Amino acid sequence: MKKYAGKAVKAAKIAALSAAFVYFLGDTRAAAEAVGESLQRCIEIVIPSLFAMMIVSSMMTASGMMTLIPRWLGRFSRLLFGMEEGVFPIFTFGMIAGYPVGMKMLCEEFSCGRLDRKRAELLSGLCFGAGPAFIFGCISRQLYSSPDAGLVILLSTVSANIILALLLSVPLRRTARARSAPRRVSISADMLTDCVLRSGRAMGDICIMTAAFAAANAALARTGMTAAAGELLAKLPDLDRIRGEVIVAAFLDITNISRLPCGDWLLLPYISALTAFGGVCVIFQLRTLTAGKLALKPFIIMRGTAAVLSFTICRLIMPFFMTGEVTEAMSPLVSSTGNNSPVPSVMLVIMTVMLMVEFGGKDSLQHTKSS
Structure with a gap:
């Protein structure tokens, strides 16, 4: 049975790739426009918010x-969440640092042998x-022109993560190490350079994936699939087609949130x-960053649960932040664009690429000399 299921999945992937190839051959303009817009979002949103x-x-x-x-904080994390001293900073930092950051840190800990795969x-x-x-920047300022909207989202998402951590504290406590091995703290210029290079490569992978999904979104929109999904979602409260x-597009690529109508607090x-x-x-x-080292099935299940929790928490606390705010339930669809200049991000990308090329050439030269 598994053999036939595997063949069916493989055939479906081949059919989807073939259909995409044929479609993009016939509609190159829509794909080019979508990729161009995605690269602009990378320059204005993704790189400034993630690279540092x-x-x-x-x-x-x-x-x-x-x-x-501190030791007391380590004891607190073990008692409340079942997390050892080296994991609790990843938990707290990963919740507010940006989407791939926490997973990237966990992969590095796993590669060094300080975490096992299941944990x-x-x-x-x-x-x-x-x-x-x-x-x-992208949501609160562009869609609502108010920091209160961003504060509601931040409180909702962080609270959802904390609730999930409390629910999973029992299995985490069972698999926690008795004591973290002591490590010597050291920082050097070579370490900084290596971190910049690895982060630059990771940002390149992220931007390439964003461009690919922009093309896929364009294909779904042109074929009417996005409109059909929008009709289904229109049955939910406070939504229309x-x-x-736009919510379907944002489900595929979160940066499409900036395409939602401005000022509509009911969408929060x-x-x-x-x-x-x-x-x-x-x-x-994340699949690209992990290179298949970690399975993403537990991640998807937990993030789906976190989405439901965040929706519920947001509905509960939103009225306390809406005092004096105007809800524009029927506001027109506005495409918000940032006012920040893309020049700093472009220069940052150019300098990182130059650094990669230079150090890549030095590494290959040293390898040639040693051989």
């Missing part, structure tokens, strides 16, 4: 700084969250749920 956090997280893991937490997979669904730059279509619980889940594109980005 990726470097900092790599430095924290490589230098051993995560072992510097890393279980923690992957907890050490996850959108960064403040994305929540307050247009909003449903849906936005909070999507932010907690992260989107299908983020899941594929």
